[in-house]
Amino acid sequence: MTDYDVIVVGGGTSGMMAAISAAEHGAKVAVVEKNKTLGRKLLVTGGGRCNVTNNRDKEEIIAHIPGNGRFLYSAFHQYDNYDIMAFFRSNGVALKEEDHGRMFPITDKARTVLEALIEIMERLAITVYTDAPVDTLLFEDNKVAGLRLQDERELSAKSIVLSTGGRAMPRTGSTGDGYKWAKKAGHSLKPLYPTEVPVLSDEAFIQDKTLQGLSLRDVALSVLNKKGKKVITHQMDMIFTHFGISGPAVLRCSMFVHQTMQRDKTDFVTFSLDALPELSKGAVTQQLQGLMKNEGEKSTKNALKGLVPERYLLFALERLGVDENAPLKQMTPDQLEKFIEFLKDFRFTANGTLPIEKAFVTGGGINTKEVNPKTMESKFTSGLYFSGEILDYNGYTGGYNITGAFITGRIAGMHAAAQALENHE
Template sequence: MTHYDVLVVGGGTSGMMAAISAAESGAKVAVVEKNKMLGRKLLVTGNGRCNVTNNRDKEEIITHIPGNGRFLYSAFYQYDNYDIMKFFRSNGIALKEEDHGRMFPTTDKSRTIVEALKRIMEENKVEIFLNAPVDTVLYEEGKSKGVRLKDGRTLLASSIILSTGGRAMPKTGSTGDGYQWAKKAGHTLKPLYPTEVPITSDEPFIEARVLQGLALRDANLSVLNKKGKAAISHRMDMIFTHFGISGPAVLRCSMFVHQVMKRDKTDRATMMIDALPDKTINELRQEIAQLIKDAGDKSVKNSLKGMVPERYLLFGLEKLNIEDGTPLKQLTHAQIDSVIEFFKDFRFTVNGSLPIEKAFVTGGGVNTKEVNPKTLESKKMQNLYFTGEILDYNGYTGGYNITGAFITGRVAGMHAAQAALGIGQ
């Protein structure tokens, strides 16, 4: 029966990095992956272009991991996003920076990254088992001992790293297998919820598809709590869909919709759109006053459609019972104020999000209080380590989750190898 120093369960982003890290630390390493290929989810990240990390400082990266990012501080001080860039560049992969600090391979292909990780594993003699779903993880006398595969084979190891991912994007193999093995080791799980996911609404205008397909560029989107205060605001693009809203600003707000609904014990949350975040209410008043002065006979529709997309304007006017053909100069002060309020503070209710299977990222997971943040070893079971999305932390899209995956993989792999080899114990 084969015995390894380190056995990694899951050949995704964090699992491959964990295997490389453990092997580079001198351990004999194997990876067991249930898919017939490694890095399934990695291939589809960044629209198939693979946003490998983000070129911002530690503090800023951690603020972009709003779900429990502070847990990653200790790991970040051992290996950070600049180390990730150095790792790829020193292995012959050229990177380039795009908007918001996002780093991509210059080839614009995820495959470049997956192939590089596979090559580095090969160079480090990591043994890989594909099509090898795990039946269970074996524990004995408070220590992890190995895994039993579904085909009956048993693989033994001194250290085991669970890199099985979450429940988002199950087509890539992320079906939450690791949670049961964490529970078997004595861990508690924080409830799972979808994050980085489109938001749903049953507002009549959504169900009637009035705005379906309409994009608002650079809008400020907020999730309000029951006191009407913004729990979070994001200024980015968004789009109306047949089920609700989507787009970058929406994905970033999605986690907070779930949190507000849970905290306020309600099945609805209110969202607010400021379609003109660069203009104050007073500036808009002055602008409209000037338009009335210059061309007050023009219709409301033709006068104001330059401010926001025409479909959005017509939707607002209909809501406010203002005929779009009315000459601008005939609007009352109250009507002008209501138009400005629609531009700056349009509120509507949402009732959740698409399910976790449609999300990019899983929120919740293994309770981080039960994991040593410095080594990523379980506090419940010796020689058991966790990396990536199985842990209860989650970040925004834009290279933040993948940064967390690479960093936790690198740090867990190093410590798992040291424990297995009795280094620094």
């Protein structure tokens, strides 16, 4: 039986950081990974460029982790996004800032980040087992004892960090293995749901692909509850697809689709789309009245072009029964009113999202009330720590989930090492 102070199960973003942190704090560390290589999901993050963190203050980062981000407060006070940047820079990875505070390696390659992490692990003499699926974790008297691999080998440890990820993107190895071991240690799971995922709609205009492939820039997209109140609004780009809607604004709304359907006990939610969020309804009305006065002789299609993309405009006119080739001045006051309504508040229903396997991020996971937020240790089993997406918190894309992964990994590794070394005495 091979003996370690700390074993990290899962060699992804959070797991590698946990291992480095534990080794820097003096522990003898091993990483056990079922894939043939480390960091498979890391390589596909940020479109393969790896958005390592975000250059915003703590409060704003936590606000961008709408799924239970408050759990991360204590961890952030020990290690934060600026520490992540310093960590990479001091290890030879130069970073640059892009829109919305997103930080990338200047090489624009996720591999740069992965290679740096692997190099640090080699320097710290961390043992890495790849192609090594775990059969089960071993506990004795509510304490961690080690683990057994599927090939029957046993490794003993004083502390174990579970960094096995969620169930999103299973092709990278995230198949939810860690949940069953957490349950074995007495933990409960918050129901899993996909987040940062495209949304499905069976509206007729989606089914007949009227708008398929149409992108709308900088629109305000809102999820409404059954009382018609806005649950969340995101102003970003979106795209209509053959199955529904996608794009940044949609991905950010996706977790609220699930939550609202659950809360309202319905099998659909209503979206409201404002194509001109920078203009008030009054300003749009004035603009259209001006056009009717000055361009009233032109065809409706030509007089209104430039307001919104042409396909979207023609879609609106057809819905309202307006002849696109008739002069604009023939539009009735009722049609004008409905057209303004369409521009500012086009409503359509969505009935869920693509499945968790197609999502970027897993919502739900290990109940954080059962985990010490200062150390990431299990409240039930001594020496068992958690980090990353296995925990019930989730953020928007833009460097927020990976920030959570690095920070929880750093904290879990540090405290796992401290506890293991205490037990050396």
